[in-house]
Amino acid sequence: MRFAIPPPVLTALRQLHAGGFEAYLVGGCVRDDLLGIEPHDYDIATSAAPEQIAAAFPDTRLLLAGIKHGTVTPLLDGMPVEITSFRRDGPYSDGRRPDHVSFSTRLSDDVARRDFTINALAWSEHTGLIDLVGGVEDCRNKLIRAVGDPDKRFGEDALRMLRALRFASVLGFTIEDCTAAAMARHAALLDHVSVERIAVEISGALQGTYVSAVGHHPQVLLSALPELLCAYPEHTAQNLLHAACVVQSLP
Template sequence: MNIQLPKEVKIILDMLYKNGYEGYVVGGCVRDSIMGRVPNDWDICTGAEPNVMLDIFSQFKVIPTGLKHGTVTVLIDKKAFEVTTYRIDKDYLDGRHLREVEFTNDLKEDLKRRDFTINAMAYNEKEGLIDYNNGLSDIYNKIIKCVGNPTIRFNEDYLRMLRAVRFSTQLDYELDMETFEAIRNSAKNILKISKERIRDEISKILLAQNPSKGFILLESTGLLQYIIPELKKCVNFDQKNPHHDKDVFYHIMAVLDNTESDLVLRLSALLHDIAKPECFSVDDRNIGHFYGHHMEGMELAGKILKRLRYDNKTIKAVKMLIREHMLRHEVVTPRAMKRLINRVGRENIDKLFKLQRADVKGGKTPCDFSNINKAKKISEKILNEKHPLTVKDLDINGHDLMKIGARQGKEIGIILNKLLNMILDNPDLNRKDILISKAKNMLKLRS
């Protein structure tokens, strides 16, 4: 097997060998190269200890990234490469952080400590592929399998449970049965992992080609109830509605897979119906309804995303898309579309239409996109013609209002929003002289 190595990696490996030490590329870059994917990073392992590496690579800039754990970062032509000493992980403090490592000169021992077989292969041009754990076979068979005892691997680092699901989703591989059962038995320990790390893995699952696979796995392994218990409530929840042929959970999964790989859009799809179990009612014909679930869902989604430490901008956008996703049933007019763009934002209006289309696809066929298509067409016309849609688009600002006697602060905001409401209905009024006149009349009424 021949892996094409970057010239910088070859320089690092050659320098190690010239100084009497072996070196290999290791982990994800080997896996990706075998699979025909472009590696994001090239990690290197070696028998040389950190202090020795500082000498070997002294002609380059070397950052002592983690000397305690055997890692230095070598910069060549402004590109960073992590080089780590072979090691044995001696003890984990809390299912996440290493307390102690022991350096070794045995590559086999180093590969034995790694998480999954497909990530436990090494390669160099002198010896070719080193695969003590049958990672190559698992790539060919499309299996995610722990190195050694899966329970031990997960007890060392609980995040590995979520990583197993993520790799399975991204690569479209199946979980090895022992690995699957070990996750089921240890699932509750995911609560000991920081929300930020969980968030990052969830985001990667969401951005995979078929994100539903990841969330179905999270549910079947038992992880979902500890990460997003609100979504667990949607599993097997019968909608009792003629427009739906799936329970709430599998409807959400269908919507998720029908959206493109955009984090805000995928988060909105994941949480758009999250409040349905809370808003469920049945009429006298035994038909289920979810009145107000978009409003309840907006608030519940905000709490979930805040708990998972998503940033405020993302949370705000997701909440707004969820709030507006049912508007596809409303009468579409230019006036309504201007107000919708104002609420959602120019940058998110197309995402709303995509969410609505995915929502329709997730129900029973045939799909009727006529109202969505009409809304999109009107919105595009409004945007192309550059209609004023926000306070910032007004031909007047707070300083102008202060000059005619408006009080600084809340009053300025109230007047600007009243002016905007007029402009949304009649963009021709967006002239400074007209707006000043209207503002003066508002101030007169105030006094």
């Protein structure tokens, strides 16, 4: 990691390792560090089960709201450090969260359930960077690619389509062809996502430096913002690119 890791995060990694468990930084912090962007959020994934995570931090205040899904958050020097057990997700009947999860001791199981390859990287002091799905190459090529089957990823959680738009807008990446095609096929699933969740992702996407990228995915954009049909009834890519650029130019 090129940027300094906060001491409480290093403490958590080292305590888990001292207990005989694998523990890695995962997700956005590893991606951002690789891209030369200073991370602001740090997540840890571990081979320890939730009760083993808790036992690794005796005499430490623990936040347990996410323990059902494997997350234990110790407060270390006042900093909450989110630690989640490796897991396999069950079906997503509500299109948002898995109905149930099963915990695993294998990093590969945890990587397989993640949304995009650029978010499926892992790092520890003992192993360095681990890339099981081609995320490093996709970072180099500025591509957003679903992990595994994109139809399955978006069927599990339709909001991932808007996350893809946000990453494209913020990072200046292109959505890989098979991933983009699956987004177009499943755009209607956004009808079942709450307005609040859509608003958070759309707001981030429309504030990115490369916001014009969102106009290249009209089915997703129109499903998220059906109001655009009134302004752009023909909803051509050119019109939606214009709408995105207008938003970008606003003060």
